[in-house]
Amino acid sequence: MGGRHEPERPMPLAIPPELIARLAGAQRIAVLTGAGISAESGIPTFRDALTGLWARYDPLQLATPEGFARDPALVWDWYAERRRRIAQVQPNLGHLALAQMEQRYPHFTLVTQNVDGLHQRAGSRTVIELHGNIGRVKCSRELTVVAAYAEGESPPRCPCGAWLRPDVVWFGELLPEQAMEQAEAAARNCEVFFTIGTSAEVYPAAELPMTARAAGAAVVEINPDKTPLTRHAHFVLHGPAGVVLPQLLARMPAAA
Ligand code: BV8
Numbered sequence: 001m002g003g004r005h006e007p008e009r010p011m012p013l014a015i016p017p018e019l020i021a022r023l024a025g026a027q028r029i030a031v032l033t034g035a036g037i038s039a040e041s042g043i044p045t046f047r048d049a050l051t052g053l054w055a056r057y058d059p060l061q062l063a064t065p066e067g068f069a070r071d072p073a074l075v076w077d078w079y080a081e082r083r084r085r086i087a088q089v090q091p092n093l094g095h096l097a098l099a100q101m102e103q104r105y106p107h108f109t110l111v112t113q114n115v116d117g118l119h120q121r122a123g124s125r126t127v128i129e130l131h132g133n134i135g136r137v138k139c140s141r142e143l144t145v146v147a148a149y150a151e152g153e154s155p156p157r158c159p160c161g162a163w164l165r166p167d168v169v170w171f172g173e174l175l176p177e178q179a180m181e182q183a184e185a186a187a188r189n190c191e192v193f194f195t196i197g198t199s200a201e202v203y204p205a206a207e208l209p210m211t212a213r214a215a216g217a218a219v220v221e222i223n224p225d226k227t228p229l230t231r232h233a234h235f236v237l238h239g240p241a242g243v244v245l246p247q248l249l250a251r252m253p254a255a256a
Helices: 017-025 035-041 052-056 065-070 072-088 093-104 118-122 177-189 205-214 241-249
Strands: 028-033 107-112 127-129 132-139 164-168 192-196 218-222 235-237
Touching: 017 218, 028 093, 028 177, 028 205, 035 093, 035 118, 035 241, 065 072, 072 132, 072 164, 093 107, 093 118, 093 241, 107 177, 127 177, 177 205, 192 205, 205 218, 218 241
Parallel strands: 028 107, 028 192, 107 127, 192 218, 218 235
Antiparallel strands: 132 164
């Protein structure tokens, strides 16, 4: 009889000792995450070919005010489908490791481009959402968040009569000013800046690791693939966030 099949144990990662030393001596850490950190929860990234119903749609067309104006029902239904998928998944080991990492440092700022709320569900207490949150809905005219709305019409309407829309930042829209200011301050003042699961192609978020680098921080990229940032990073850990982050956490100082 064959033995019990041990779950696939990830290969131990070669983590540079200089990085361990930087993390041991650091007080201020900043992290930027992108869609890749939610990939292991089963949420397709923007660069993956979207599976199923949405395979033929391009987020760059749907996640825009023009796309919404052109076909509000299609855009609303795309977000409703994404919301349903997010409700069915769980945060993964990468999200959970970042929530624990926050406890290890006196100054830990997590900035995310993701709109799925999985960092908060994993227990991260301070999350700066640069691109909003798919769980929130706002009036497309008054821009005020609406807590409840009658399902039925797609998109539903605000009491003022205008369509409701997801409270996310579309391409061509400005990012929330306070969120961006906090993110930039964290990038300028941190000692180590992690960029995790992002293709580093969407601005102005993609500027943050370069801001940190210019301010003297050690920039660490965690991604299975290369990105335009890879050559600028001081440390590159090639692998999925759900594998790399728990191994990195195990080498970090105990909780502060
Ligand atoms: C703006 C919410 C000012 C909606 C999103 C230069 C300066 C300023 C602006 C621009 C500029 N150049 C171009 C622009 C315009 C534009 C832009 O950046 N375009 C890109 C396409 C070039 N930026 C904007 O429009 C921004 N607004 O600048 O306002 C302005 C205003 C008016 C006129 C002019 C300027 C707004 C950008 C925000 C858009 N909204 N999301 C929604 O989600 O539906 S962006 C959306 O796409 C996501 O939020 C995310 O940010 C982005 C996708 O990027 P990633 O997160 O990196 O995901 P991606 O799939 O690309 O990559 C995943 C990575 O994970 C890969 O590298 C993969 O290898 C890796 N990975 C996979 N598995 C794993 C993994 N990593 C780790 N572990 C794994 N297991």
